[in-house]
Amino acid sequence: MTAQRRPGWWYPYIFVAGFMVVLMVNLTMAYFANSTFSGLATDNAYEKGLAYNRTLEAARHQAELGWAVDVRVETAADHGLGLSIDYRDRTGQPVEGLTVRARFVRPTAKGFDRDVVLARVASGTYATHQALPLAGVWDVDVTAEGRDVSHHLMRRVEVP
Numbered sequence: 001m002t003a004q005r006r007p008g009w010w011y012p013y014i015f016v017a018g019f020m021v022v023l024m025v026n027l028t029m030a031y032f033a034n035s036t037f038s039g040l041a042t043d044n045a046y047e048k049g050l051a052y053n054r055t056l057e058a059a060r061h062q063a064e065l066g067w068a069v070d071v072r073v074e075t076a077a078d079h080g081l082g083l084s085i086d087y088r089d090r091t092g093q094p095v096e097g098l099t100v101r102a103r104f105v106r107p108t109a110k111g112f113d114r115d116v117v118l119a120r121v122a123s124g125t126y127a128t129h130q131a132l133p134l135a136g137v138w139d140v141d142v143t144a145e146g147r148d149v150s151h152h153l154m155r156r157v158e159v160p
């Protein structure tokens with residue numbers, strides 16, 4: 001004689017299968033959470049945060065210099081970018097003896113950043129022409145350093 005199964009014998013299996021689906025979804029989400037973008041946009045953010053007072057002091061000192069800085073950006077075909085910067089002191093005289101460095105940063109993609117030294121093309125004027133690898137938005141971070149002086153500026157430019 002064969003025993004008849006009771007109605008609803010499979011209900012516990014549905015319960016276990018539901019928990020297995022939830023477990024698999026959670027494991028999948030945990031994998032993607034650990035293997036994709038970490039959320040960090042700045043390296044050494046804590047140290048940079050601690051340096052905030054030094055940054056404010058440098059900005060105050062830069063304002064006290066009273067320099068007039070004229071930045072000209074010209075874009076060209078094939079991702080070309082011409083950057084020309086003219087430095088004048090508070091009396092309107094060109095600032096000489098500077099070493100001007102520019103860092104071109106692609107804010108949306110790593111690996112394309114570029115550091116260059118601008119060439120002196122005239123008294124107080126420094127320039128460079130760069131063929132950047134990608135079109136789109138670029139941040140240009142320029143630092144001019146001389147004897148006991150430093151000047152910093154940033155511009156966001158769009159390269160065709």
